[in-house]
Amino acid sequence: xxxxxxxxxxxxxxxxxxxxxxxxxxxxxxxxxxxxxxxxxxxxxxxxxxxxxxxxxxxxxxxxxxxxxxxxxxxxxxxxxxxxxxxxxxxxxxxxxxxxxxxxxxxxxxxxxxxxxxxxxxxxxxxxxxxxxxxxxxxxxxxxxxxxxxxxxxxxxxxxxxxxxxxxxxxxxxxxxxxxxxxxxxxxxxxxxxxxxxxxxxxxxxxxxxxxxxxxxxxxxxxxxxxxxxxxxxxxxxxxxxxxxxxxxxxxxxxxxxxxxxxxxxxxxxxxxxxxxxxxxxxxxxxxxxxxxxxxxxxx
Amino acid sequence: xxxxxxxxxxxxxxxxxxxxxxxxxxxxxxxxxxxxxxxxxxxxxxxxxxxxxxxxxxxxxxxxxxxxxxxxxxxxxxxxxxxxxxxxxxxxxxxxxxxxxxxxxxxxxxxxxxxxxxxxxxxxxxxxxxxxxxxxxxxxxxxxxxxxxxxxxxxxxxxxxxxxxxxxxxxxxxxxxxxxxxxxxxxxxxxxxxxxxxxxxxxxxxxxxxxxxxxxxxxxxxxxxxxxxxxxxxxxxxxxxxxxxxxxxxxxxxxxxxxxxxxxxxxxxxxxxxxxxxxxxxxxxxxxxxxxxxxxxxxxxxxxxxxxxxxxxxxxxxxxxxxxxxxx
Numbered sequence: 001x002x003x004x005x006x007x008x009x010x011x012x013x014x015x016x017x018x019x020x021x022x023x024x025x026x027x028x029x030x031x032x033x034x035x036x037x038x039x040x041x042x043x044x045x046x047x048x049x050x051x052x053x054x055x056x057x058x059x060x061x062x063x064x065x066x067x068x069x070x071x072x073x074x075x076x077x078x079x080x081x082x083x084x085x086x087x088x089x090x091x092x093x094x095x096x097x098x099x100x101x102x103x104x105x106x107x108x109x110x111x112x113x114x115x116x117x118x119x120x121x122x123x124x125x126x127x128x129x130x131x132x133x134x135x136x137x138x139x140x141x142x143x144x145x146x147x148x149x150x151x152x153x154x155x156x157x158x159x160x161x162x163x164x165x166x167x168x169x170x171x172x173x174x175x176x177x178x179x180x181x182x183x184x185x186x187x188x189x190x191x192x193x194x195x196x197x198x199x200x201x202x203x204x205x206x207x208x209x210x211x212x213x214x215x216x217x218x219x220x221x222x223x224x225x226x227x228x229x230x231x232x233x234x235x236x237x238x239x240x241x242x243x244x245x246x247x248x249x250x251x252x253x254x255x256x257x258x259x260x261x262x263x264x265x266x267x268x269x270x271x272x273x274x275x276x277x278x279x280x281x282x283x284x285x286x287x288x289x290x291x292x293x294x295x296x297x298x299x300x
Numbered sequence: 301x302x303x304x305x306x307x308x309x310x311x312x313x314x315x316x317x318x319x320x321x322x323x324x325x326x327x328x329x330x331x332x333x334x335x336x337x338x339x340x341x342x343x344x345x346x347x348x349x350x351x352x353x354x355x356x357x358x359x360x361x362x363x364x365x366x367x368x369x370x371x372x373x374x375x376x377x378x379x380x381x382x383x384x385x386x387x388x389x390x391x392x393x394x395x396x397x398x399x400x401x402x403x404x405x406x407x408x409x410x411x412x413x414x415x416x417x418x419x420x421x422x423x424x425x426x427x428x429x430x431x432x433x434x435x436x437x438x439x440x441x442x443x444x445x446x447x448x449x450x451x452x453x454x455x456x457x458x459x460x461x462x463x464x465x466x467x468x469x470x471x472x473x474x475x476x477x478x479x480x481x482x483x484x485x486x487x488x489x490x491x492x493x494x495x496x497x498x499x500x501x502x503x504x505x506x507x508x509x510x511x512x513x514x515x516x517x518x519x520x521x522x523x524x525x526x527x528x529x530x531x532x533x534x535x536x537x538x539x540x541x542x543x544x545x546x547x548x549x550x551x552x553x554x555x556x557x558x559x560x561x562x563x564x565x566x567x568x569x570x571x572x573x574x575x576x577x578x579x580x581x582x583x584x585x586x587x588x589x590x591x592x593x594x595x596x597x598x599x600x601x602x603x604x605x606x607x608x609x610x611x612x613x614x615x616x617x618x619x620x621x622x623x624x625x626x627x628x
Contacts, residue, residue, distance in 0.1 A: 232620065
C-alpha cells in the first residue's frame with residue numbers, strides 16, 4: 001500500500017429543475033454529455049415526456065402567483081438572479097467553454113454578457129406596459145385602456161446552435177418570457193445541457209417561486225412535441241427546433257401547436273448562423289403578451 | 301373469521317340477530333372481532349396501488365369512476381346557484397362529449413335538497429343529503445332525526461349520516477347502534493320505500509384500525525346500506541388501508557349474513573390515479589359484484605375534473621389542462 005492517499009474527484013450529479021425541486025428523471029435514465037471535442041463531461045438526466053408533463057403542471061400552478069406579483073417585485077427578483085449568477089461566474093465560464101469549445105476568455109465574455117442581459121430584462125418588467133399598452137382615444141365619455149398581460153405557460157425549445165447558444169442563448173429566450181409574468185418549461189439544448197441545469201441551481205436560491213422556470217434535459221424529439229401538443233401550454237418558442245424534418249422540427253411542432261391554438265415564435269431561418277451576442281431588442285419581450293382592453297365609464 | 305363462525309353457524313343472518321340484544325353482548329361481539337394486522341393491511345393496500353392500468357382498461361375505469369362519483373358541495377357558502385350549476389355538471393360532466401357518463405349523485409346539505417332535486421328532475425342522478433348534524437354529529441337525537449326527516453321529505457334519495465364518535469370512542473356501542481337504527485327509521489318515506497342510508501365513521505377520528513373494523517360491523521348490523529369513511533372535513537380522510545379494511549368487513553359480512561353492503565371512500569381523492577387504486581382494491585377484495593355505482597361510490601368534488609382531463613387525453617391524444625374543464 002502506498003502512503004500517498006490520492007484524492008478522488010467528487011463528480012456532480014446534474015438533475016432536472018421542476019417545480020422548484022431537483023428531481024432525477026422519472027425514467028431513472030441519464031445520458032452522457034461531452035465537450036466540443038467529444039470528451040466526457042458529466043451525465044445529464046434523460047428527461048421524458050412524463051417529466052415534461054410534470055413540468056407543465058408545475059408551471060401552470062405557478063402562473064397565478066408569478067403573474068400576480070407586481071412588475072416592480074418581479075424586476076427585483078430577476079435582478080437577484082443576476083446577482084447570484086455573478087457569484088457563480090467561474091462555474092458557468094467553465095461549462096460554457098466546454099460546451100462550445102471556446103477559450104476561457106471568450107467563454108467568460110459570453111457569461112458576462114448573459115448576466116448583463118438578465119439585468120437588462122429585469123429592468124424591463126415595469127416598463128413593458130408603457131410600450132405595449134395604451135390609453136386609447138374613443139368618441140365617448142369613457143376611458144379605454146389596453147394593458148398587456150402574460151400569455152401563461154410558455155414552452156421553450158432552447159437554442160441548440162449559434163455563437164453563445166449554450167448559456168447566453170438560453171438567457172436570451174428565457175428571461176424575456178418570465179420578465180413579463182409568464183412561467184416557462186424549457187427543453188434545454190440536448191448537446192449542451194450543463195449550463196442550463198446549473199442555472200436551475202441559481203434560480204432555486206434567488207427568490208424565484210418554484211415552478212416559474214422548469215428545466216428539462218433530454219432528447220428534443222421527445223420533449224418538444226410534448227410541449228407543442230399539450231393543451232395546457234399557451235405558447236411555444238421554437239428557437240432550438242431541430243433542423244430538417246420529423247418530430248422536434250419546426251414545421252411539425254408548429255402543426256401540433258396549431259391543433260391547440262398556441263402562440264408560436266418561429267426559429268431563425270438559419271439557427272446555426274445566429275449570433276446571440278447581438279443586442280436583442282424587445283421582440284421576444286412582446287411575443288408572449290396578450291392585450292386586454294377595458295372600457296371604463298367615467299361615472300357621468 | 302373464526303370469531304364470526306361461532307356467532308353465525310351457517311344460518312344466514314341467524315347467529316347475528318341477538319348480537320345487539322344488550323350493551324354487553326354487543327361489546328363482546330365487537331371486541332371479539334379479530335385484531336387488524338396493521339402492517340399487513342398497509343402493505344396490501346400499497347401493493348394494490350402499484351397496478352398499471354392503460355389504454356382500454358383505463359378508459360373503462362375512468363368512465364366507471366365518473367359514474368360512481370357523489371359530486372359533493374358541502375360549504376357554508378353554498379348558494380342555490382352553485383348547487384344548480386353543480387347539478388348541471390353532474391348531468392353533463394363534459395359538454396364537449398355527450399358520451400361521458402353521468403355521476404351517481406349530487407351530495408348537498410339538507411336545505412339544498414329541494415334545489416338539487418328540481419335541477420335533476422328527469423335524470424337518473426340521485427340526490428344525496430348529509431344529515432344528523434353533519435359533520436360533527438354533536439346534537440341531541442331528536443334534532444338529528446328531524447334533520448334526517450327534513451331531508452327525506454325534501455326528496456333526498458340517499459342520506460349520509462355521521463355516527464356519534466364521542467359515544468363510540470367511550471365504548472357506548474349500543475347508543476351508536478340505536479342511533480343508526482333510529483335514523484334508518486327516519487329515512488322511511490311512508491309509502492314503504494326508504495332513502496338509502498350511508499353511515500359515515502370519520503375514520504380519521506377513530507384512532508385505530510381495530511375501531512374501524514368494529515364501527516363497520518356495528519353499522520352493518522344496525523342496517524346501513526353503505527358505509528362511508530369520512531366527512532371530508534377533518535385532516536385525515538379516506539386512505540387506501542382504511543378503505544381496504546372496510547371492503548374486507550363488507551366481504552365478511554356478506555359471507556356471514558348474505559347481505560350486500562356498499563362502500564364509499566370520501567375526502568382526499570383528487571386524481572385519476574387515486575381513483576384507479578380504489579377500483580383495483582374493490583375488484584381484488586370484493587370482485588365484479590361491487591364494481592357498480594350501486595355498491596361503490598367516491599365522495600369527491602375535484603376528482604371529476606381530473607377524470608375528465610384524462611378522458612379528454614384518451615379521446616384526443618392531447619394532454620388537457622384546467623382551462624378545459626369547469627372551475628367547480
